[in-house]
Amino acid sequence: MLTYPGVIDLPRATLDFLTGLLVDDHDRRRTWRKLPPERQALLVLAHLRHGDTYERLAAGFEVSVGTVHNYLREAVELLVTRGRSLLAAVWTFAWTRSNFLILDGTVVRTNRVRALNRLYYSGKHKYHGINLQGLTDPHGRLLWISDGLPGSTHDLTAARAHHILDTVDRAELYLYADKGYVGGEGTRLLVPHKKPPKRDLTDQHKNDNRAHAATRSPGERGFAVLKNWHIFDRYRGCPRRVGNIAQAVLVLTENQH
Structure with missing residues (x-):
């Protein structure tokens, strides 16, 4: 060898x-x-x-x-x-001068699990994986990442399961998220306008969506930094361990300096 x-x-x-x-x-x-x-x-x-x-x-x-x-x-x-809980991450951030967080989700690709084929298959991404939810600050720094749920889980369902919407709402922070979270609870959840059936968005709604996307765009950097760790290219171990590994990598990323 x-x-x-x-x-x-x-x-x-x-x-x-x-x-x-x-x-x-x-x-x-x-x-x-x-x-x-x-x-x-x-x-x-x-x-x-x-x-x-x-x-x-x-x-x-x-x-x-x-x-x-x-x-x-x-x-x-x-x-x-060594990682922070959702409650600790949100309330620590609430003491800063910023008044909003960015919520995003991703699906980490895994090998197919025959016994759980449908449960772990993400129809949106067209592969088997684990759904992770993450909160970033306005500058794109990942503050918290969730446990893993099967890849078939919708982002809004995952956010509810992890009590993200309620926790951020109680901290009196605004939460920017994409269209996958439309219909979520809380007066402080900010999502884009959806196109009405058989109609176009108004010019005002289009401008609102552009401003919303610009505010939300730094949040995509949070998961981008995480995915520089090639363990997430295609995870080949037990899918139930993906969440713990992502949380461990987040702690390592926070202690690189």
Whole structure:
């Protein structure tokens, strides 16, 4: 088998942050690992950033596939505990000078799950996946990301399931969202005007929609940054883990400096 040196396009601070979490956790639990914490952290980042498979990581780090699985699960669970809940993210933001958030959804592509074929199939995107909801600030910085729901879940249904609309409304913040959230509850939910049946939008409504799109556009950068992590190109593990992995990556992204 051939091996070669590789590069992970992340700052040293990201590796140091994850290494510190692993060191503290190992010391607290008084556990031992075959790889030192820094090497374990490097293995985890190679998987999340580049999407390297368990088999490639096992060969490269000279451990078993089972050990790779355990190392990854341990690190992801540690990172998730460092993330903010929806309530904490919204109320922390409510203390800033801005008065609105941007809501958007995405579907992370996964392998087909035969037993759950229809449930995980997204008719909108035409592939199997997991629906994730995210909140960004007016500058496009991702503040919170949800647990995963099956890809067939409509964005508005997902937002209701995660109590996003109610939480933002109680914080007295406005919420910009696309047409997928039309019909949502709350007086502070701002969505584009939909074209009436057999009629065109008025000029005023067209201008309103253009202004709405311009305000909402930075929110698309939130998921774009997340998808720079190639684990999300096509997730091949258990679909139920996609939400946790996305939350872990968000924590790493916030600690790159």
